[in-house]
Amino acid sequence: MARVHLSRLPGERVQVVDDGHVDVLDVTALPAFVARREADDAPRWVWDDTARWYAPLLAAGVRVERCHDLRLCHRVLRRAPAVDARLLDGEEADLWDRLRPAEPTEPVLVSADDATEHLRADLEDARQLAAVEASPEAVRLGLLLAAESAGALVAAEMTHAGVPWQVEVHDRLLTDLLGPRPPRGARPRLLEELAVEVRGILDSPDLNPDSRPHLLAALRRAGIEVPDTRRSTLHRIEHPVVEPLVRYKQLAHLFSTNGWAWIDQWVGDGRFRPVYQPAGSATGRWSSNGGGALSFPVQVRSAAVADDGWVLVVADVAQLEPRVLAGMSGDRALARAARGADLYQGMVDDGAVATRQDAKLGLLGAMYGATSGESGRMVAGLTRRYPAAFGLVEEAARAGERGQVVRTLLGRGCPALGGGSWDESPDAPPADLDDQDRHRRAYGRFTRNFVVQGTAAEWASCWLADLRNRLWRLVDDGPLESRPHLVFFLHDEVVVHTPADLADRVAAEITAAASTAGALLFRELPVDFPLNVSVVRSYADAGKPGGPPPPDV
Structure with a gap:
């Protein structure tokens, strides 16, 4: 397959390296060039950051089938x-090491005259290809990089298309809960009434309830000693101010x-357009770079409404991480229990535990490091029944405690102990021996979960990559927004906006893509990935009653 390299040049120009031929285009000519090459043979576009290059192409009505995101892949390979990693060294390597994702405020393809703005895509691609080819895990790494890059395309397309959003519904919800929209800098009426009530009960007329120190001081003066103002903490005390x-706090949030x-x-x-960050976390899970896309509050979900004649197809995977654990460990007994919609009930039917709750406690305890109480007791019993699965996470934890890095199924490595990123802490490892021991145990809990959560993220990336192309092929022509298209993704859930008459076919393609992702990752041990699928007008109605189903990990 042809690889076409695009590099930004000063002066609103683009260098194109296509099959050894070098050309320079004005940035305004790029969409037409890409459209022609896509029509010819759909090459793999190689560029520094998909978010930067793909947004203007989509705005010009140009979709690409595949790409190689050098920034994302450089991070994986490093x-x-x-x-x-020495194979990644060379000209501009230090610039690739510090290259950051494009910010949502950056409106154009070519902007500042910074060194990282004008990196040579062809040079970095050659290094990455050499590094993968020299690896004993070349096939798995190749799949990981392809899935990672496809995820970047999905993220850009979801931002471009947006979630259908009815502002009038959102405004009505806010007005019902908070009162009319206040002037800038003021609280809504109903929120201010609650603030007045809290001040009165605490006899603190000047209290700012949005200030944690002020609120803790006022609570203390009222005889309420609490370490923080979390809802779970407040619910443990009996006092008229609690309600x-x-x-x-709920409404202020x-x-x-x-x-x-x-x-x-x-x-x-009529569209909510958040900015997604594929592989924004150490495990490869996505994060949001703007708009809070990974958390739709229950109160406003009913504003996400499909267009007239369209519907939302919402699908989430039942118990994704335990199923991934069964597949990556090769534990056939756990894989048998995972056949069907409810893995935990499958463990009960297998005779491993007495109740579904016992199964859930045991599996979550194994993945998150619970060693005491009921969960710890369940882990010990289930280890004997599912030794491969439980042994895998246990060995990952021991490796972490020894200060070793661990890897996902496809080869993503975890941040090193003391590297400052695995626990989001900027501090160096503690000098005290007891603190060092606690630090290592904490890292072991991280590595225990990293291998499973990271592999689950890889499965989800393969799911998205295949689903994206399946949806495109459902309709013969038209731009992205006129076809069934992804509008939301969260770890184990997707939402597709589709013409209503294609809803059943979309649901079938979502299910087929999940099966394909499982086969790609776990060829030797087929694992079921059953989906909960809803076809709705409003996102709030998915999984009714009670709204979208909570993830059952």
């Missing part, structure tokens, strides 16, 4: 245990995170 204070200012910033032309 940390992959099966890669000789209005908890209500205030809605006002600040998904209130009118959020609508103004992130919703336009």
Whole structure:
């Protein structure tokens, strides 16, 4: 397959390296060039950052079938245990090491005259290809890099298409809960009434309930000693202030995170367009770079409404991580229990445990490091029944405690102990021996979960990559927005916006893509990945009753 390299040049120009031929285009000519090459043989586009290159192409009505995201893949290869990282060294290598994702505020393809703005895609691609080819895990790493890059395409397409969003519904929800929209800098009426009630109960007329220190001091003066103001902490005390204070905190959070200012910033032309960050976490899970896309509050979900004549197809995977653990460990007994919709019940039917709750406690305990109480007791019993699965996470934990890095099924390496990123801590490892021991145990808990959560992220990336192309092929022509297209993704859940008459076919393609992803990763041990699928007009109605089903890990 042809690889076409695109590099930004000063002066709003683009260098194109295509089958050894070098050309320079004005940036305005790029969409037409890409469209012609896509029509010819759909090459793999190699560029530094998909978010930067693909957005203007989509705006011009150009979709690409595949790409290689050098920034994402460089990060994977730098940390992959099966890669000789020295093969990534060379001209501009230090710039690739510090290259950051494009920010949502960056409106153009070519912007500042910074060194990282003008990196040579062809040079870095040659190094990455050599590093993969030299690895004993070349096939797995190749799949990981392809899936990672496809995920970047999906993220850009979801931002471009947006989630259908009815502002009038969102505004009505806010007004019902908070009162009319207030002037800038003021609290909504119902929120201010709760603040007045809290001040009165605590006899603190100047209290700012949004200030944690002020609130803790006021609570202390009222004889309430609490270490923090979390809802779970407040619910443990008996005092008249608890109910209005908890209500205030809930509504204040809605006002600040998904209130009118959020609508103004992130919703336009009937679409919510968040900015996703594929592989934004150490495990490869996505994060959000703007708009809070990975957390739709229950209170405003009913504003996500399909267009007239369209529907939302919502699908989430039942118990994704335990199923991934069965597949990556090759534990046939656990894989048998995973056949069907409910893995935990399958473990009960297998005679491993007495109840579904016991099965859930045991599996979650194994993946998250529970060693005491009921969960710890279940782990010990289930280890004998499923030695391969439980042994895999246990060995990952021991490796972490020894200060070793671990890897996912396809080869993503975890951050090193003391590297400052695995626990989001900027501090160096502690000098005290007892603290060092606790630090290592904490790292062991991280590596225990990393191998499973990271492999689950790889499965989800393969699911997205295949589903994206399946949806495109459902309709013969038309731009992305006129076809069934992905509008939301969260770890183990996808939402597709589709014409209503294609809903059944979309649901079938979502299911088929999940099976394909499982076969790609776990060829030797087929594992079921059953889906909960809803076809709805509003996202709030998915999985009714009670809204979208909570993830059952």
